[in-house]
Amino acid sequence: MELEVPKGMNQAGSEDPTDRSDVDPTKTPTIYDVARLAGVSHQTVSRFLRGYQGIRPETRERVLKALHEVDYRPNLAARSLTTGRSHRIGALTHEIDQVGPSKIAQGASIAAREAGYLLDIVTLDMSNRDAINQALELIMQHDLAGVLALSSTDEMTQAFEAADFRVPAYIAAEEDDARGGHPSEITSVGLPALLSHLAGLGHLRLLHIAGPTAWSAARNRVRAYERAVAKHGLGSHGVLYGDWSAKSGYDAIMSLKGPLPVTAVVAANDQMALGAMLALTERGYRIPEDVSVTGIDDIPEAAYFAPPLTTLRVDFATQGRNAVEQLLAQIEHLVLPPRPALPSRLVARKSTGPVGRNLSDLSGQ
C-alpha cells in the first residue's frame, strides 16, 4: 500500500517536508528555496515577507525558521520588476568641493535611507549643460523611483523641464523667491538680520560678493541684499560676482581699484568671505577694525578663520531632507504637511565690528 503523497510542492520523494537536498549553497537563496525548506508554497513566503497577517502562527514559524536558516535576502531587482517601482532615487549634486552641497547630499541620503530608499548620487558641474544631459541620460536608465536635483541652476532647471523622466522629479531650490514659492528663511529673515547687524555697527556703505548668477540661491541672495540695503537706508557700492570659491572672493576684492570704497563686505558664502578677508589683509586693511566681512553658511571652519567669521548659519542637512521628502511625497502620492521654515541664525563673530573712525568718512562719500 502506498502512502499518499503529501500535499504541496514537496514531491521530490523525500519524506521530510523540510527538504534541503537540492539547495545549491553557492547560489543566493530565493523564496522558492525558503518555501521548499519550510514545506510551504513560495507565495506563502512572499506573503510573510510583505507582512501579510492571515498566516497561521504555525506556518509563520516554519517560514521564519527557514528564512533564517538560509539567511534569505530579497532580490530587489526581481521585486521592482514586478511591482514596477524601485527604491532608488537619483540625485544630482554639484561637484562637492563646497561644504554646502555635500551637506545637503548627506541630509538627503539620510532621509532617503530612513524611508527605505537609497540615493544614487551623481556629481556634475551644475552649469555645464552637456554634463547635465549626459548624467540625466545615465540616470534615466537605472530605473528610479524619482529624480532629485540638490541645487538649482538655470541650466538644471531647463534640463529638467526638457527631460522626459517618466518618474517624479524635483529640484531642491534653496529659495524660490522668483517662482512665487515662499521665500526661504535665509533671504527673508537671515540676510535682513545680517544687514541690520552691520547697520547697527555703523556701517553705511556695503559691497556684496555674490555667487554665479545662474544659481537661484545666488540671485535670491542678491535681491535680499539689495532689499535690506534699501530698507536700512544704506549705500551699496554694488555687487561683484564670484563662483563660490575662496579664490573668487579674493579676486573680487583685488579687482577693486583705489582705496576701499566700503566699510563692510557681505559675501554670499563663507569661502568667498575667506578669500575676501585675505585680499583685504594683503591690501593693508585690518578686520574688523578697518573693514567688516560676513559670510553665509557657517561652515564648520568659519569659527576658526582668522578672524572668526560672522555668518549666517544654514541648515543644509535639513534642506536635503526636505528635498527628499518633497520627492517622496510625489512618488508615494502623499500630501505633505507644511514644513516649518528653516531657521537661519545670525552667528556674530570677530570679523565684524563697529566702523573705525579712520575710515568712517568713506561711508558717506
Added chain:
Amino acid sequence: MELEVPKGMNQAGSEDPTDRSDVDPTKTPTIYDVARLAGVSHQTVSRFLRGYQGIRPETRERVLKALHEVDYRPNLAARSLTTGRSHRIGALTHEIDQVGPSKIAQGASIAAREAGYLLDIVTLDMSNRDAINQALELIMQHDLAGVLALSSTDEMTQAFEAADFRVPAYIAAEEDDARGGHPSEITSVGLPALLSHLAGLGHLRLLHIAGPTAWSAARNRVRAYERAVAKHGLGSHGVLYGDWSAKSGYDAIMSLKGPLPVTAVVAANDQMALGAMLALTERGYRIPEDVSVTGIDDIPEAAYFAPPLTTLRVDFATQGRNAVEQLLAQIEHLVLPPRPALPSRLVARKSTGPVGRNLSDLSGQ
C-alpha cells in the same frame, strides 16, 4: 485568394508590419513593443541592444528606427534579474563635512559613471559600529555589483570582515602600510618632504596633531611623522589626537600647558591646522615668525587661510577613482595594471618660515 500571413509575430491582422496599434502610450515601452513595431522578434531587438554584429543591415535599420520612435529605454531591473549582475556599487563614506571624503566620493562617482555604473552612496559615521551594520544591512538588499568603503577605519574593516556580502567588496585605504600593501605617496614621500622642509627652515622640535587612531590614514601619518622626525634627527614633543575638525586642532593647542614647547606644528589635515593656527594666534604666537604650521590635503581654502597654509596636496579624486577601479577589477575579473603611485606634492605657503630667534632656544630644551 488569401495573402500569406507574413512571418514573424505580427499576426494581429494588420497588414502593416510596423504595427503600432496596441502600444500603450502611458506605459514605458519594452523590447516587445519595439519588436512589434519593427516587425521582428524581441530577441532581435535584444541582440541589437547588446551590440550583436550578425544582424542584417536592413533589419538593423528597422530596429533602430523603432527604438527611436518609441524612445526606448532599457529596464535595468529586468536586465539585472536575468544576468544576475547589477550596475550599481554601494559606497560607504564618512559624513561628508570634510572635504577629503567628499572629494574621494566625487572621484569614485565619476569613475563609476565612466564604467557604466552608478554609485549608491551611504554616508555614515565610520567609527560607529551600529551605524555601519545598519548601513550594510540596507545596501545588501539593494542588489549591487560590489561594495566599496571609501575610507578605512578599524570599525569598518571589522564590519567588512564579518559581513557576508556575496559580492566583491573593497576598502579604499588611503594607505595600507600596516597591511603590507605598498605605502602611499603621502607617507612615503609627502610627509618626509614636509618634514625635510621644516628641518631646512631650522625647526628642531615638532608637534604632531593626528587624526583619530581608528583611522588607518591617521595611524599611517603618525608613523610616517615619527620616522621622518627620527631620520632628520629632530625632536618631537609628541602626538596629540584630534578628530579631523578645526575645533579639535584648536583644542589640541589649547590643551598644552605653559609656553609652547615646539617651533612647528604638523597637523594631519588642513582643518586641524586651521584650528591650531587660531589657537596659536590667540595665545600670542605669530605665524610663521614664532611658530610654523603645516597641514595635509591642500583643500581649496588652504591657500586663503590667514596666513596661507603650507600643506601637502593630496589627489582625492584619483584616490576615489582608484578605489572604484580596484572594485571593478574584482567584479569583472580583470587583472589591473599596476597603478602609478599618487603624487603628493609639497605646497609651501606662508604658514611656515625660518625659526625665529626669540624662540629658537626652545628647540633644544
Added chain:
DNA sequence: GAATTTTCTGTTACCGGAAACAAACATCGC
C-alpha cells in the same frame, strides 16, 4: 449535519529582459 462563509494556502500567469536552442534561408563544394 449539510450548507455557507471565512480563513488560509497553493497554482498559474506575468513583469522585461537574456540565454539556449531551433528553424529558416543562403552559400558552398563536389
Added chain:
DNA sequence: GCGATGTTTGTTTCCGGTAACAGAAAATTC
C-alpha cells in the same frame, strides 16, 4: 543537384519576485 556549412532570425525557457485567482480546510450558520 544535394548535402554540408554558415548566417540570420524566431521560439521557448528562465531569472525571482508579486498579483490574481482557485482550492482546501476550518469555522460558522441554520
